[in-house]
Amino acid sequence: MRIYVHNAKVVLENGILWNGVILIKGDRIEAVGKETDVPCPADARALDAKGAYVGPGFVDIHVHGYCGTTLFNEPLKVANHFLSHGTTTILVSPHYKLTGPEYIEAYERVRRAMAEPTGRSIAGVYMEGPYINPKFGSGAKDNQWKDTIRKEDYESVVDAAGDLVRLWVIAPEREGLLPFVEYARSKNPSVRFAVGHSEATPDEVRRYKPYGLSILTHCMDATGQTNTWRGTRGCGPDEACFLDRDMYAELICDSAGAHVSPQLCRLILQNKGLERVILITDGSAGNYKAPERFRHLTDLSINEEGELSGSRLTMAQACRNLMTHTNCGIAQAFLLAARNPAEAIGLGHEVGTIAPGKKANLVLVDDAFNVQGVMLEGDMVPRQGE
Numbered sequence: 001m002r003i004y005v006h007n008a009k010v011v012l013e014n015g016i017l018w019n020g021v022i023l024i025k026g027d028r029i030e031a032v033g034k035e036t037d038v039p040c041p042a043d044a045r046a047l048d049a050k051g052a053y054v055g056p057g058f059v060d061i062h063v064h065g066y067c068g069t070t071l072f073n074e075p076l077k078v079a080n081h082f083l084s085h086g087t088t089t090i091l092v093s094p095h096y097k098l099t100g101p102e103y104i105e106a107y108e109r110v111r112r113a114m115a116e117p118t119g120r121s122i123a124g125v126y127m128e129g130p131y132i133n134p135k136f137g138s139g140a141k142d143n144q145w146k147d148t149i150r151k152e153d154y155e156s157v158v159d160a161a162g163d164l165v166r167l168w169v170i171a172p173e174r175e176g177l178l179p180f181v182e183y184a185r186s187k188n189p190s191v192r193f194a195v196g197h198s199e200a201t202p203d204e205v206r207r208y209k210p211y212g213l214s215i216l217t218h219c220m221d222a223t224g225q226t227n228t229w230r231g232t233r234g235c236g237p238d239e240a241c242f243l244d245r246d247m248y249a250e251l252i253c254d255s256a257g258a259h260v261s262p263q264l265c266r267l268i269l270q271n272k273g274l275e276r277v278i279l280i281t282d283g284s285a286g287n288y289k290a291p292e293r294f295r296h297l298t299d300l301s302i303n304e305e306g307e308l309s310g311s312r313l314t315m316a317q318a319c320r321n322l323m324t325h326t327n328c329g330i331a332q333a334f335l336l337a338a339r340n341p342a343e344a345i346g347l348g349h350e351v352g353t354i355a356p357g358k359k360a361n362l363v364l365v366d367d368a369f370n371v372q373g374v375m376l377e378g379d380m381v382p383r384q385g386e
């Protein structure tokens with residue numbers, strides 16, 4: 001059975017194809033082109049996009065949960081919530097407060113969810129930790145991993161991770177970190193690393209590049225810098241990312257610019273370009289009442305202390321905010337929300353753009369990024385309430 005998506009503004013990597021069509025066979029894209037060049041085959045079912053923009057399904061590599069539900073406790077529930085909002089590839093981020101056995105349990109839950117027909121959007125785990133710097137918003141009080149790094153603590157967690165974990169977030173300034181990184185690489189040579197919740201200097205960050213460090217976790221959030229002279233500004237992970245052209249910067253783009261101000265969003269984009277910025281939701285389970293000044297904002301997540309703790313964003317909302325805070329348009333937003341994250345985690349050959357041979361993961365949006373429809377591997381996803 002083939003599907004012929006027509007009457008669409010197809011968002012390609014290099015621009016928009018007006019009056020475009022996408023031909024889908026099974027779970028893959030078979031052809032893309034203008035309506036005049038790719039006629040509807042006799043055996044295909046026509047799907048009218050009604051003039052919507054049809055872009056690649058969003059790829060969100062950094063999500064913890066939403067509204068009281070964590071992704072590692074209830075992976076299917078949370079993944080399906082985000083799927084209905086256009087995220088067709090999602091990585092599960094367990095909380096950095098977990099113990100070793102809890103991480104291992106979480107991996108098992110995620111593996112079971114991935115085996116379900118409705119769990120196909122889950123592409124693995126994004127480990128925000130365990131060896132990050134408790135000084136920077138990673139639970140100084142109850143973080144189990146803040147003391148000496150010892151093989152007997154991490155060995156079973158790395159072993160159980162197998163190739164499920166696509167990425168570990170590290171704070172390169174942590175003493176004794178290198179053997180952990182080497183061990184994780186030896187168990188999964190394709191695993192990658194990100195620097196985050198850290199105050200590492202650019203030199204300390206650079207040291208891990210040969211081991212696959214290629215991403216900065218939520219740029220301009222939960223990072224510090226060490227002053228070298230009194231009254232001067234030091235360099236930290238954000239500067240390390242700016243200095244290294246290859247490194248990706250994750251960006252939480254909320255409506256108020258609470259995580260990253262509009263000016264900083266523009267600075268990040270100016271520096272990293274359209275090739276190296278990744279939109280993330282950092283979707284979080286925090287479900288507490290926001291302080292007065294944030295009460296009107298629905299895309300922030302607040303923890304029990306009344307502090308900002310991730311977001312309630314969807315990727316579509318993040319794209320809309322990006323267009324508000326910067327001069328990006330729809331086609332650019334899709335690069336940051338689908339292509340770049342897919343490439344950053346090694347899935348660029350499968351997802352992230354609309355091209356023949358790739359998975360038929362699509363999201364239909366109007367010009368204000370309201371999601372009109374979602375397709376996962378050739379199947380339309382049932383719509384849910386907001």
Ligand SMILES: [Zn+2]
Nearest residue numbers: 128197218222
């Ligand atoms: Zn974080």
